[in-house]
Amino acid sequence: MAAQDVLPSRKGSSGFSALNDQRVRGVIFQVLLIVAIVSFAWWIIHNTAANLRAQGIGFGFGILRDSAGFQINQTLIDYQETSSYVRVYFVGLLNTLLVSFIGVILATIIGFIVGISRLSKNWVVAKAAYVYIEVLRNIPLLLQIFIWYFAVLRLLPAKRDAIDLGPFGLLNIAGWYAPNPVLGRGFALVAAAFIIGIVATFVLRAWARRRQMATGQIFPLFRVALALIIGLPLVAYFVAGFAFANPPFSLEYPTPGNFGPRGGLRVFPEFIGLLMALSFYTASFIAEIVRAGILAVPNGQTEASYSLGLRPGHTLRLVVIPQAMRVIIPPLTSQYLNLTKNSSLAVAIAYPDLVSVFAGTALNQTGRAVEFILITMATYLTISLVTSLFMNWYNRSVALVER
Amino acid sequence: MKKSIVPLVAGAALAVSAVSASAATLDDVKAKGSVQCGVSQGLPGFSNPDSQGNWTGLDVDTCKAIAAAIFGNADAAKFTPLSAKERFTALQSGEVDVLTRNTTWTMSRDTDLGLNFTGVNYYDGQGFMVPKDLGVSSALELSGASVCTNTGTTTELNVADYFRSHDMDYEVVAFEKADEVVAAYDAGRCDVYTTDQSGLYAQKLKLTNPDDHVILPEIISKEPLGPAVRQGDDQWFNVVKWTLFALINAEELGVTQDNVDEMKNSDNPSIKRLLGTEGSFGESIGLDKEWAVNAIKAVGNYGEMFNRNVGPDTELGIDRGLNKLWSDGGLQYAPPVR
Numbered sequence: 001m002a003a004q005d006v007l008p009s010r011k012g013s014s015g016f017s018a019l020n021d022q023r024v025r026g027v028i029f030q031v032l033l034i035v036a037i038v039s040f041a042w043w044i045i046h047n048t049a050a051n052l053r054a055q056g057i058g059f060g061f062g063i064l065r066d067s068a069g070f071q072i073n074q075t076l077i078d079y080q081e082t083s084s085y086v087r088v089y090f091v092g093l094l095n096t097l098l099v100s101f102i103g104v105i106l107a108t109i110i111g112f113i114v115g116i117s118r119l120s121k122n123w124v125v126a127k128a129a130y131v132y133i134e135v136l137r138n139i140p141l142l143l144q145i146f147i148w149y150f151a152v153l154r155l156l157p158a159k160r161d162a163i164d165l166g167p168f169g170l171l172n173i174a175g176w177y178a179p180n181p182v183l184g185r186g187f188a189l190v191a192a193a194f195i196i197g198i199v200a201t202f203v204l205r206a207w208a209r210r211r212q213m214a215t216g217q218i219f220p221l222f223r224v225a226l227a228l229i230i231g232l233p234l235v236a237y238f239v240a241g242f243a244f245a246n247p248p249f250s251l252e253y254p255t256p257g258n259f260g261p262r263g264g265l266r267v268f269p270e271f272i273g274l275l276m277a278l279s280f281y282t283a284s285f286i287a288e289i290v291r292a293g294i295l296a297v298p299n300g301q302t303e304a305s306y307s308l309g310l311r312p313g314h315t316l317r318l319v320v321i322p323q324a325m326r327v328i329i330p331p332l333t334s335q336y337l338n339l340t341k342n343s344s345l346a347v348a349i350a351y352p353d354l355v356s357v358f359a360g361t362a363l364n365q366t367g368r369a370v371e372f373i374l375i376t377m378a379t380y381l382t383i384s385l386v387t388s389l390f391m392n393w394y395n396r397s398v399a400l401v402e403r
Numbered sequence: 404m405k406k407s408i409v410p411l412v413a414g415a416a417l418a419v420s421a422v423s424a425s426a427a428t429l430d431d432v433k434a435k436g437s438v439q440c441g442v443s444q445g446l447p448g449f450s451n452p453d454s455q456g457n458w459t460g461l462d463v464d465t466c467k468a469i470a471a472a473i474f475g476n477a478d479a480a481k482f483t484p485l486s487a488k489e490r491f492t493a494l495q496s497g498e499v500d501v502l503t504r505n506t507t508w509t510m511s512r513d514t515d516l517g518l519n520f521t522g523v524n525y526y527d528g529q530g531f532m533v534p535k536d537l538g539v540s541s542a543l544e545l546s547g548a549s550v551c552t553n554t555g556t557t558t559e560l561n562v563a564d565y566f567r568s569h570d571m572d573y574e575v576v577a578f579e580k581a582d583e584v585v586a587a588y589d590a591g592r593c594d595v596y597t598t599d600q601s602g603l604y605a606q607k608l609k610l611t612n613p614d615d616h617v618i619l620p621e622i623i624s625k626e627p628l629g630p631a632v633r634q635g636d637d638q639w640f641n642v643v644k645w646t647l648f649a650l651i652n653a654e655e656l657g658v659t660q661d662n663v664d665e666m667k668n669s670d671n672p673s674i675k676r677l678l679g680t681e682g683s684f685g686e687s688i689g690l691d692k693e694w695a696v697n698a699i700k701a702v703g704n705y706g707e708m709f710n711r712n713v714g715p716d717t718e719l720g721i722d723r724g725l726n727k728l729w730s731d732g733g734l735q736y737a738p739p740v741r
Contacts, residue, residue, distance in 0.1 A: 056517040056634040070559045071575045081563045158591045259548045350578045364555030367516040
């Protein structure tokens with residue numbers, strides 16, 4: 001296919017039959033290939049359907065509307081036993097997205113810290129990072145998940161005991177019972193103040209940058225932004241609390257019950273175990289990618305930066321990292337995709353992700369393997385493609401612009 | 404039947420289509436010289452491998468009886484350990500010939516999954532196990548508890564029905580493999596472990612301190628466990644069904660592993676028909692005259708099989724209860740051989 005673009009095409013000149021024409025032949029081969037692929041796909045679908053029929057196994061997506069009948073412990077949206085399998089799908093999908101999203105962020109932070117530490121001039125720091133990478137990336141992920149879930153979290157007190165974290169709630173083997181935020185009447189005001197604070201910060205940053213370009217004066221952006229983003233909502237909080245005579249925002253703490261603490265915002269140990277394992281494991285790969293990216297920036301850049309009088313921190317942040325990003329982003333995308341797909345190991349420790357509740361429990365209760373697996377595959381494909389699209393967009397925005 | 408090789412459309416689970424589920428499973432079995440049985444990944448008393456890798460248990464013996472009925476040799480039984488999730492796909496796809504894996508007979512499995520249950524080799528019911536120091540004596544006191552169980556089982560649905568109908572709060576923690584359920588329960592992640600009662604007795608043995616745990620009296624469901632085969636192969640269905648019936652009839656007629664040879668000389672026409680000295684019942688299901696004799700020689704009658712694997716004298720110590728013969732007030736009843 002590419003051949004016809006590269007090779008000069010000879011228009012069907014006299015003396016040659018059309019079959020000798022590069023372009024005609026190209027078209028013929030493409031048509032043949034498409035026919036082959038389509039008939040192969042048709043054959044597979046037809047054959048599967050025939051086999052299912054022959055074995056007396058039902059097929060159809062109507063079953064998705066049936067009620068599920070089982071419970072799921074961690075649900076981000078309302079879910080009951082009487083909900084449909086469609087609902088099960090969304091519960092599972094959101095749980096997958098939640099652990100992947102937080103996992104990606106944590107893995108990136110840890111990965112950058114470790115990757116940069118690996119290049120540290122401090123011998124202890126560099127060796128510690130080295131050991132971290134070599135140990136974590138060479139132990140299978142499933143084992144790490146088991147270690148976190150069955151070994152580390154088991155050190156926590158029993159269900160009817162708990163470590164009191166004070167303002168942060170209670171912690172025991174059944175998870176973290178965090179204080180649950182309860183919104184009061186004036187909460188909209190606080191939220192509005194928070195958004196205004198963020199918008200104002202962005203406007204201020206644009207202005208500060210322009211001024212710095214023009215005059216060279218540095219504006220203390222960080223401190224002002226802090227005041228805007230935290231101070232403004234705080235003021236709104238007190239104003240609203242005074243106006244409505246009850247606090248716009250309060251925390252509900254867990255209380256002791258028969259079978260351990262009750263109430264509060266429950267963070268399940270399955271989630272914590274999976275998140276930790278995924279983040280630390282993926283971080284070890286990201287660390288190596290970061291190190292490779294930094295080493296790919298010519299040493300001359302650092303030397304030039306030093307000779308201009310920039311301090312090491314600034315050199316790293318303003319000169320080295322932006323250039324390293326171009327090398328880092330593409331492999332980083334792969335790691336993000338890996339993390340998302342690896343989250344399907346959740347089923348081993350009872351975290352209710354998409355594979356566990358939809359392609360697992362729901363599939364088993366209905367026995368409709370074909371439909372459920374098809375939907376699950378399509379879902380992971382979509383998640384991965386969307387992640388790739390986003391990262392490609394980001395990659396273009398940091399890529400070297402050639403003039 | 405359609406072409407046997409159907410490429411995977413939907414990954415592993417769609418081994419479904421890699422079926423050679425030819426109508427004549429018995430011919431296939433005879434040709435390869437062994438019966439492939441789907442069993443659990445380790446449930447003491449039902450199907451459990453020992454340290455040498457030899458499988459024992461009630462379900463394993465059921466499989467051995469089938470192998471003996473066909474080949475006259477119980478060693479022709481081969482075992483494939485399957486998780487609760489994998490089991491039906493493995494049977495549908497022809498990976499195993501028969502599923503003898505403590506599987507509950509339900510309507511949807513019998514109809515929509517393309518399976519046929521051939522009988523019941525153990526009448527079970529779902530129960531609860533709790534640590535003694537919880538001070539709970541009835542399942543009705545479990546409101547607010549967290550419950551560990553297996554995914555992909557009827558258990559998960561029953562527990563939801565039970566707690567809902569009694570208007571009790573609960574939290575379910577569902578693992579794929581039984582070993583992880585046990586580990587999580589043992590670690591104190593859950594207050595309650597629920598599965599079929601026979602399973603509770605079996606898994607209790609795996610806990611660090613089995614004596615610190617108690618099985619609650621409530622039984623919340625009907626769980627008739629039995630072998631299953633693929634739909635659409637009546638000959639194979641008959642072989643599996645009548646092998647089990649032969650073992651139950653043998654107990655009723657007093658035929659045991661030890662006396663089966665003498666019993667051939669019995670004057671009782673029922674025994675004669677069962678043991679093939681009269682009539683040609685073996686031939687009518689595609690086997691030889693000695694089919695029932697070989698099955699009984701291999702594993703004994705149903706009662707012997709029960710007592711050896713799960714009965715009161717074993718570690719599990721389960722009472723015959725519902726699994727007594729109908730003549731003793733239980734539910735085990737086999738149609739006559741005639």
